[in-house]
Amino acid sequence: MNRADNVIDIAGLTKTYASGELQVQALRGLTFSIKRGEYVSIMGPSGSGKSTLMNVLGCLDRATTGTYKLDGIDVSQLDDNQLAEIRLKKLGFVFQGFNLLARTDALRNVTLPLFYAGMPAKERERRALERLTEVGIGERARHKPTELSGGEQQRVAIARALVNDPAVLLADEPTGNLDSKTSSEILALFDRLSATGRTIIVVTHDEGVAKRSRRILRMLDGVIMSDAPAGAPA
Amino acid sequence: MLAYFIEAAQVLMANRTRSILTLIGLVAGVATIVSVQVAANGMAGAVSGIFKGTNASTFIVFPKITQGNAARAAFRVSDLALVQETIPGVVSVIPYSRSQTIVDVGHHRIRLRFGGESDKRFSTAPLVAGRTINADDVAGASSVCVISDNAFSRLFPEAPSASDIIGRSVYVGSKRYVIVGVLGKTKIDTAALGLDISTDVAIPYTTFYKNYQRGGTFPFLSVLAATSADLKSVEAQTVKLLASTHGSQYQAFDFGFIASIIGSFFNIVGLIVGAVGAISLLVAGIGIMNIMLVSVTERTREIGIRKAIGARRSQVLLQFFIESLLLSAFGCITGMLIGVGLGAIVDRGFIARISGVTGSIPWLEAIVIAVGFATIVTLVFGTYPAYRAAKLDPIQALRYE
Ligand SMILES: Nc1ncnc2c1ncn2[C@@H]1O[C@H](COP(=O)(O)OP(=O)(O)O)[C@@H](O)[C@H]1O
Ligand SMILES: [Mg+2]
Numbered sequence: 001m002n003r004a005d006n007v008i009d010i011a012g013l014t015k016t017y018a019s020g021e022l023q024v025q026a027l028r029g030l031t032f033s034i035k036r037g038e039y040v041s042i043m044g045p046s047g048s049g050k051s052t053l054m055n056v057l058g059c060l061d062r063a064t065t066g067t068y069k070l071d072g073i074d075v076s077q078l079d080d081n082q083l084a085e086i087r088l089k090k091l092g093f094v095f096q097g098f099n100l101l102a103r104t105d106a107l108r109n110v111t112l113p114l115f116y117a118g119m120p121a122k123e124r125e126r127r128a129l130e131r132l133t134e135v136g137i138g139e140r141a142r143h144k145p146t147e148l149s150g151g152e153q154q155r156v157a158i159a160r161a162l163v164n165d166p167a168v169l170l171a172d173e174p175t176g177n178l179d180s181k182t183s184s185e186i187l188a189l190f191d192r193l194s195a196t197g198r199t200i201i202v203v204t205h206d207e208g209v210a211k212r213s214r215r216i217l218r219m220l221d222g223v224i225m226s227d228a229p230a231g232a233p234a
Numbered sequence: 235m236l237a238y239f240i241e242a243a244q245v246l247m248a249n250r251t252r253s254i255l256t257l258i259g260l261v262a263g264v265a266t267i268v269s270v271q272v273a274a275n276g277m278a279g280a281v282s283g284i285f286k287g288t289n290a291s292t293f294i295v296f297p298k299i300t301q302g303n304a305a306r307a308a309f310r311v312s313d314l315a316l317v318q319e320t321i322p323g324v325v326s327v328i329p330y331s332r333s334q335t336i337v338d339v340g341h342h343r344i345r346l347r348f349g350g351e352s353d354k355r356f357s358t359a360p361l362v363a364g365r366t367i368n369a370d371d372v373a374g375a376s377s378v379c380v381i382s383d384n385a386f387s388r389l390f391p392e393a394p395s396a397s398d399i400i401g402r403s404v405y406v407g408s409k410r411y412v413i414v415g416v417l418g419k420t421k422i423d424t425a426a427l428g429l430d431i432s433t434d435v436a437i438p439y440t441t442f443y444k445n446y447q448r449g450g451t452f453p454f455l456s457v458l459a460a461t462s463a464d465l466k467s468v469e470a471q472t473v474k475l476l477a478s479t480h481g482s483q484y485q486a487f488d489f490g491f492i493a494s495i496i497g498s499f500f501n502i503v504g505l506i507v508g509a510v511g512a513i514s515l516l517v518a519g520i521g522i523m524n525i526m527l528v529s530v531t532e533r534t535r536e537i538g539i540r541k542a543i544g545a546r547r548s549q550v551l552l553q554f555f556i557e558s559l560l561l562s563a564f565g566c567i568t569g570m571l572i573g574v575g576l577g578a579i580v581d582r583g584f585i586a587r588i589s590g591v592t593g594s595i596p597w598l599e600a601i602v603i604a605v606g607f608a609t610i611v612t613l614v615f616g617t618y619p620a621y622r623a624a625k626l627d628p629i630q631a632l633r634y635e
Contacts, residue, residue, distance in 0.1 A: 060542060060628050081546050088544025099539045099632065103248055115237060116545045160543070 006069075007167050007199050008034040008057065013066035015052050015222075026052040027063070028222040034168075034201065039194040041202045041210035041230070044219030050203045051172070053219070057201065058091055058170050059083045071167040088116055092161025096173035098153040100145040106132060106156045107141040113164045131159035135189060151182030158189065162198075169193070171202045175209055187212050242557040246564075249529075256525040257565035259518030264569025264607055265576060267511035268600045270504060272577020275596045277500050291462040292356055293469050293488035294330055295455040295476065307482035308451035311443065316479065321471045323460050326354035328439040329447065330454030337435055338405040339389045346385050347432070348406060350439030356458055357417065357432060359383070363396035364415035367438050371414075375440040379404060379411035383419045385434035404435060409445055411437055457486075465490070515607060518565070519615040526558055526619035530626075537623050538631025551624035558616025563608045570604035 015027040026049045034040055044050050055061035056068065059075055060083075067076050071090050078086065093099075100109045110128035119127075132138045135155040137148075145153050154174060161169055171190075175183035191212060194200055202213060210216050211230050218226045246253045297307035314327045332349035351357065353369045359382065371378050381389070381404070386396055393399050396416035403410045455476075459468045469486035476484050530537070537550060574595055 055629055058542070081548075084541065084544050084546045086544075087542065091544075093542050095632075099535070099542070101536055101539060103244070112540070113543050116540075116543065116549055121237065164544075 005035045006033040007036045007038075007071055008032075009067075009069040011067050013056065013063045013068060015049075015056060015061070016064045026222055027056070029066070030222075030224055031066075032217065032224060032227060034199065036167075036199055037194075037197045038215060039190070039198075039200045039202075039213045040215045040217060041204055041213040042217045042219060043204060043207075043210050044225075047221075048219040049222040050219055052222075054170060054172055054201075054203050057168075058093060059086045088113060089164060090167045092164065092166040092169045094154070094157050094161050094169065094171040094174045096176040098145070098150070098157045098177070100153055100156055100160075102145055105142050105144050106137070106148065106159075109145070109156055110160045110163050113160065117164060128159070128163055131163045132156070134162075135159045149182070150178050151185055154178065154182075154186055155189070158186075158193075162193075168199045168201060171200065173204055174202060175204075175206065183209075238552055238556045239560065241553065242560050245529075245557060246560060252525065253561060253564075256521050256561065257518075257568070259514055259521050260562060260565035260607075260611065261569040261572065263511050263514035263518050264566050264604055265573035266507060266514065267607075268570050268573025268603055269576035269580065270507040270511070271599050271603065272574055272595055273580045274500060274504055275594065275599075276577070276581030291459040291465060293457050293459070293465060293486045295457060295469075295472055295484050295486050296453060298483040298485055303482065305451070307480055307484070308453055309455055309476075310451055313455065313476065313479070317455070317457065317472055317475060320475055321468060323464070323468050324457055324472070325460050326352040326356070326458040328352045328356070328456050329443060329452040330456040331439065331442050331447070331452065332433060335406055335435075337385070337389065339402070342389050342391075344385075344388050346388070346434035348435045348437075349433040350442035351380065351433060351436035352439055352458065354458055356456060357436070359417040359419070359432065362416050362418040364400040364413070366415050367436065371438040372440050375438060375444045377409065377411050377437070377441060378414045379435050379437045380415040380417060381413055381436075382417050382432055382434045384432075386416050406435070411435070515611065519562075519611045522558060522562055522565075522611060523615035523619060525561075526554065526616060527622065529557070530554065530619050530623045533623075534626060534631045534634040537626050538628050538634065541626070541628035542632060547624040550626075551620045554620035554623045555612070555616055558620065559608070559612045562611040562616065566604040566608035566611070569607075570600050574600050 010033070011031045013027055013030040014025065017024040017026055030053070042050050042053065052061070056063050057070075059070070059078075062083075063076060067074060069075070070086065073086065073090075075083065075086055087093075100106075101112070104112075107125060107128050110131055111124040114124040114127060129138060129141055132141050132155075135158050137152055137155045137159075140148060140152060140156075143152075145156070148156065154177075158169075174190075175186055178186060187209065190200055190202070194214075200213070202209065204210050213230050216226075216228060216230050217224050297304065309329065311329075314329070317327045318324050328350055330349075332347055334345055335348040336343050337346045337348065351367050353367050353372045355366060361380075362383075364380070367378065367380055370376070386393070386399070389404065390399050390402075399413055399416065401412065403412050405411075455472075457468070457472060459465055465488055469488065473484045473486055476482075540550060540553075574597070578595055
């Protein structure tokens with residue numbers, strides 16, 4: 001296996017939360033790699049460490065020990081500003097609660113990462129509109145989040161996550177707030193993105209969601225219990 | 235950078251009512267300071283204008299109040315010639331005599347300022363009809379008078395022009411005086427300021443003495459010097475001469491002294507208003523800080539989203555800083571315009587009426603004050619909320635409901 005193909009390389013990763021006297025070991029030594037273009041789900045019961053792992057993968061938080069290489073960059077030692085830069089350029093987030101800016105229309109929500117990247121306004125809007133069209137809601141670009149359905153909001157969030165052409169798309173329970181019909185629409189969109197070569201990591205409780213991916217990591221108490229292709233017996 | 239301003243303006247517009255309420259204190263503070271600045275400018279012009287219009291080379295001498303023997307200190311008629319002849323630069327010395335008296339022209343009886351005048355003219359008002367009091371009037375203590383513009387318009391409202399009343403008489407008590415001259419307006423209406431320096435009905439000071447102070451003494455001397463240039467030295471010599479003659483102590487009082495009193499009065503007013511303005515700005519600044527902190531708290535989740543997306547600390551800092559800046563700039567500019575307006579109303583409507591001098595509006599000072607306060611308020615009170623926003627932890631901020 002060629003290591004250059006790996007978009008994520010994790011070795012001996014631990015995360016310990018120290019809240020006062022109490023120390024919680026949320027991650028206890030994870031080692032795995034994700035290849036470019038893979039579509040992976042992370043599953044596990046509540047408290048198993050999924051969110052902690054997502055925060056570390058998403059460069060919102062640093063691991064306590066171990067190494068994390070993202071797209072060839074060792075991000076374990078970066079400072080806050082460098083992490084912000086990695087989030088901006090290498091990562092796209094999709095949240096359960098959509099997390100769009102409420103006062104701002106769909107188009108300007110999607111231009112936001114480009115704004116922080118310092119792109120000129122015209123170019124920002126052109127690219128953002130392109131992404132919105134790609135996820136199927138180009139014609140809703142001038143609507144505010146409150147004027148959009150849950151499914152539409154999640155599409156806007158996906159467009160925003162993709163607008164900087166990130167190395168990895170991270171989704172935390174992306175269908176958790178959606179009814180089954182819209183959920184399957186979003187999952188179909190993920191399938192399509194995966195087919196075009198996107199690297200996608202989805203955290204989910206839902207076996208149905210996990211089955212759409214190609215590989216499932218199952219966690220328990222901060223360790224990976226199993227790492228198997230989707231469809232293999234759990 | 236422009237995008238930050240647009241963004242900030244949109245946020246502030248979305249919270250319009252709150253933004254405006256926040257700004258009331260700032261607007262009031264800046265308006266107060268600027269209006270005082272504008273009015274003070276007008277006042278400075280007015281004070282200089284008033285003293286341009288008065289005879290700057292006159293002064294009054296009177297005994298110091300703190301001494302015992304008032305009778306010995308009072309002036310006698312012999313002092314007039316003594317001062318005039320002994321001290322170089324003194325043109326005329328007369329008893330300072332002014333009283334509010336009923337002046338009667340038959341159909342009108344009006345209370346006016348009545349007093350003695352020298353042929354050397356203590357008044358600076360221009361002559362519009364007839365003649366002024368001359369040396370013969372003084373020498374002969376004749377029963378003539380020169381009336382002011384104020385006296386003319388009130389005693390003879392029906393007279394078509396000043397020259398028509400030359401030769402007519404006015405009565406003060408049982409005495410009759412023939413009008414020989416009418417004076418015009420002094421440029422400055424000093425009476426409106428309470429400076430009782432113009433006489434409405436002036437008779438020769440010798441006549442005044444003969445009719446009203448006969449054989450008596452008087453408490454004040456009016457001295458007219460040739461020039462205002464070394465008035466202080468003339469004053470000092472006069473005081474010294476009188477002191478050695480009477481064995482009493484005297485002091486002199488001139489318009490420069492009044493000007494300095496007025497000046498220091500306005501300095502004190504300026505200081506008080508400045509302090510009030512500074513306190514209101516402090517309160518306003520705290521108000522802005524408070525509203526920005528509320529805004530940061532309310533928008534914790536938004537800040538989390540922005541940071542998750544990849545906003546650097548400095549970018550979040552800048553966003554909130556610019557919001558504070560816009561808020562305080564808007565408040566300061568509004569306050570400046572209101573302040574200039576109020577100051578101009580005070581100047582044009584009040585000070586200029588009294589002084590005849592309209593102060594120019596000190597735009598530069600007003601702008602400097604507004605920009606200075608906007609900068610200070612933003613730096614002092616906008617930085618902390620922006621810093622709070624910038625240092626929020628994205629994970630916690632995203633979890634915030
Ligand atoms: N900020 C934190 N401080 C202390 N303990 C935490 C913190 N976040 C998570 N934990 C603990 O770490 C463990 C893993 O939590 P988490 O990653 O949220 O699991 P999951 O997302 O799978 O439910 C849990 O025991 C949780 O209580
Ligand atoms: Mg969780």
